[in-house]
Amino acid sequence: SFYDAKVINYATRPIRPVTLKELIRFGQPPLSEQSLTQCAHYARTELPVRLAMRVRAFQNLPFIVGTNPHIKDIYRLYFESFDSLEKYSDLPENDNGSDLEFAEKLKDLVERHADNIPTLARGFLECKKYMNTKDMTAFLDDMIHARIGIRLIAEQCISLIHASKNESEDQRRTSYIGIINTQLSPAKVIHHCADFVTELCEFNYGEAPEFIINGHVDTTFTYVPVHLEYMLTELLKNAARATVENAKKNKKPIPPVEVSISHGSRDIGIRVRDQGGGVKPNDLNHIFEYSYTTVKNEETEDSNIFSGITRLAMQSGVGGPIAGLGFGLPLARMYARYFGGSMTLLSLNGYGCDVFLKLKHIDESLGQLEI
Numbered sequence: 001s002f003y004d005a006k007v008i009n010y011a012t013r014p015i016r017p018v019t020l021k022e023l024i025r026f027g028q029p030p031l032s033e034q035s036l037t038q039c040a041h042y043a044r045t046e047l048p049v050r051l052a053m054r055v056r057a058f059q060n061l062p063f064i065v066g067t068n069p070h071i072k073d074i075y076r077l078y079f080e081s082f083d084s085l086e087k088y089s090d091l092p093e094n095d096n097g098s099d100l101e102f103a104e105k106l107k108d109l110v111e112r113h114a115d116n117i118p119t120l121a122r123g124f125l126e127c128k129k130y131m132n133t134k135d136m137t138a139f140l141d142d143m144i145h146a147r148i149g150i151r152l153i154a155e156q157c158i159s160l161i162h163a164s165k166n167e168s169e170d171q172r173r174t175s176y177i178g179i180i181n182t183q184l185s186p187a188k189v190i191h192h193c194a195d196f197v198t199e200l201c202e203f204n205y206g207e208a209p210e211f212i213i214n215g216h217v218d219t220t221f222t223y224v225p226v227h228l229e230y231m232l233t234e235l236l237k238n239a240a241r242a243t244v245e246n247a248k249k250n251k252k253p254i255p256p257v258e259v260s261i262s263h264g265s266r267d268i269g270i271r272v273r274d275q276g277g278g279v280k281p282n283d284l285n286h287i288f289e290y291s292y293t294t295v296k297n298e299e300t301e302d303s304n305i306f307s308g309i310t311r312l313a314m315q316s317g318v319g320g321p322i323a324g325l326g327f328g329l330p331l332a333r334m335y336a337r338y339f340g341g342s343m344t345l346l347s348l349n350g351y352g353c354d355v356f357l358k359l360k361h362i363d364e365s366l367g368q369l370e371i
């Protein structure tokens, strides 16, 4: 059809990777009309291509999988988003009269895609008998990776357009360039996440471990704060849950969770150390898999969510947009890897776990990082 041809036309264009350096350059204060126009132009031309590629990825799923209502919903959402942004892609580069309207459009898009991952998780859980684990994992890895890039481009553009429309003394003084913080303090983010997890944990279990934060607590680096918050919340939740459950099981007092920060020559390192009893060797290989991949027997969705390994990858018992679907840890590692970092878990079986989160100083390798 006419629409298929249009999608294919866009989906087969090469994506133009943007470096983080460039994302920062777009918004280097003082914000000039020209750099803003460049950012808006980049978003207007790049997002339809990336959205069209997502549409094609859905179209290439096995037919029966595409008929699942959850998956069909997300497919439609991508299709509609592509369709609504495509008309902006042909505007001349210096036509910035419609920037605010475009920013509103992007905001709407970002909001409408907010629940994609839990919805996809449910969809694939229902379809797992029609698709092999390898293909499903590849689809989800691809989808989630692309989603991170699409959201970064959209949110940077929204943020810069709004900043330019109400530029004040206040904004000129902050360390933010769009959604990027050039002076992000790991210690502060850890404190913030630890407070949140403590509350969650007390609500769930009636008690919570103490969080000890040490190492290079005064260091700062350039990073996307929401990414770091997501990863740390995920790690601290898992560490806290293992710690409390293990202490209860052994009728022992709850030991602290220790979070250490290092500022190395290439990486910012964060080690989360718990005494939660560790992970069984058999489960260790599955801890970063999407939950459904570890479910071997034909269980109902509910019993699957709350059984076995899924519990490890589960967010907390309450709230959280992806609670219970076992996407928390694979997603956290995806964020870590996005800018060249890593997330590794080591288990001292019977005692506890160390998780090493390493994030590249983007300041020092700005040129090579692509989104």
Ligand code: W6P
Pocket (backbone or CB within 6 Å): 234, 235, 236, 238, 239, 242, 274, 276, 277, 278, 279, 312, 345, 352, 353, 355
């Ligand atoms: C555990 C399992 C886990 C996952 C992620 C982070 C910490 C921990 N601790 O026992």
